[in-house]
Amino acid sequence: MSEKHTYGGAYVPEMLWETLQKLDAEFENAKKDTAFKSEFENLLKNYSGRPTPLIFAARATEELGGAKIYLKNEGANHTGAHKITHCLGQALIAKRLGKKMLIADTGAGQHGVATATVAAKLGFSCKIFMGRIDMERQRPNVFLMERLGATVVPVEYGTKTLKDAVNEALKFWMENLDEAYFVIGSVVGPKPYPSMNRYFQSVISREIRAQLQEREGKPPDVVVACVGGGSNAMGSFDDFIHEKSVQLIGVEAGGRGKKLGEHASRVLSGAEGIFQGYKSLFLQTEDGQIAPTHSISAGLDYPGIGPELANLHAEGRVELTYATDDEAVAAVDFFAKLEGVISALESAHALAHVQKIAPKMPKDSIIVATLSGRGDKDLFNFARAFKDESFREFLKDEYGRYE
Ligand SMILES: *Cc1c(COP(=O)(O)O)cnc(C)c1O
Numbered sequence: 001m002s003e004k005h006t007y008g009g010a011y012v013p014e015m016l017w018e019t020l021q022k023l024d025a026e027f028e029n030a031k032k033d034t035a036f037k038s039e040f041e042n043l044l045k046n047y048s049g050r051p052t053p054l055i056f057a058a059r060a061t062e063e064l065g066g067a068k069i070y071l072k073n074e075g076a077n078h079t080g081a082h083k084i085t086h087c088l089g090q091a092l093i094a095k096r097l098g099k100k101m102l103i104a105d106t107g108a109g110q111h112g113v114a115t116a117t118v119a120a121k122l123g124f125s126c127k128i129f130m131g132r133i134d135m136e137r138q139r140p141n142v143f144l145m146e147r148l149g150a151t152v153v154p155v156e157y158g159t160k161t162l163k164d165a166v167n168e169a170l171k172f173w174m175e176n177l178d179e180a181y182f183v184i185g186s187v188v189g190p191k192p193y194p195s196m197n198r199y200f201q202s203v204i205s206r207e208i209r210a211q212l213q214e215r216e217g218k219p220p221d222v223v224v225a226c227v228g229g230g231s232n233a234m235g236s237f238d239d240f241i242h243e244k245s246v247q248l249i250g251v252e253a254g255g256r257g258k259k260l261g262e263h264a265s266r267v268l269s270g271a272e273g274i275f276q277g278y279k280s281l282f283l284q285t286e287d288g289q290i291a292p293t294h295s296i297s298a299g300l301d302y303p304g305i306g307p308e309l310a311n312l313h314a315e316g317r318v319e320l321t322y323a324t325d326d327e328a329v330a331a332v333d334f335f336a337k338l339e340g341v342i343s344a345l346e347s348a349h350a351l352a353h354v355q356k357i358a359p360k361m362p363k364d365s366i367i368v369a370t371l372s373g374r375g376d377k378d379l380f381n382f383a384r385a386f387k388d389e390s391f392r393e394f395l396k397d398e399y400g401r402y403e
Contacts, residue, residue: 006279007308026097039092050203056068057070059339064354071369074347081373083111084118085200085203085235087111087117087118089197090196091183101180102124103172104184106130113145116148129168130153135152184197185229187229188304194278198234221367223240228301228346230250232372249357250321251321251349252265252321260285261293264295264300266310273288280305291303299344300349323349332375344377347370347373383395
């Protein structure tokens, strides 16, 4: 993408600028290096399990009575979501840069688990920074990260949540620039991170194109993906951006209301700002402080949106919309019963939008929705959302069974 766009940049302390320049140069070299490409592709194929299936959702298509619906199942990836892809890519870059340690911040823990997984696979030491409150709320992910050999560092100040973890990870990075590589979990952050992570994730759209060509002999009419920071969406869109006949739709977290604090939709109430090293749309207060956000899905509960996605939206190339918590839960249910697919709550926002638009589209049109992850990780959330009382009893009893 060209440099004239509104959003993006690298608004970082001078100390980090040099590190980012080196990263950018190494990434550019890597892209031209066939050995790098084949190592990345080998890991995607023989570790993560690509290509991921493109599922024809036959019963959902019939039920909704409009466009043919396909689901690009990124949940079939190792660790259950698309995140592993940009973590593997970044770890290979870190190796080229001679780094020995991967560091990351994490809120819900999904990015932390993906980073710890890749660190173990490729032989890095790993430190994950996490707010104390998030560690308590996300105990299962802390457990997984520790089993994968990572050190989870509790952050005890501020709100003890994600933004404090980001600050602490940045501080550690600046003190250990020679040794540590900072793994960013979406198409966000200072450049070159947004375009680098898009590059890694673009495999999703290339596979969609090839798989659909084989099955239908044509590209999709619509591609829909959920948007937290935007990595699964940018990956799903990338290969179609210059093909204007393909409509690209990102679905944000509409949460439980339209007031600031009740959702995580930048298209609802975002404003231009600079945060965590990049300029984009952020949910913020009138004073420019980052506002609290809410979503039933941890992965969409983030105040900012990837700068390239914000640019594509500003140019009118990508449409952004939202689905509410309740719509997402209903979409999980719908696709579970009709397709045997239990979607992650994040991805269910995209599925909810499919339920809205498919019936209005002609029967020979095609929607591809990206299923960014599978729902295993949301077991506790689902049990709560579906008000499953006996599951609640199970959790209580499980404590007693511990011995
Ligand atoms: C993290 C996550 C997301 C949100 O991240 P993006 O960068 O917007 O893709 C979406 N779905 C799942 C399953 C996730 O784990």
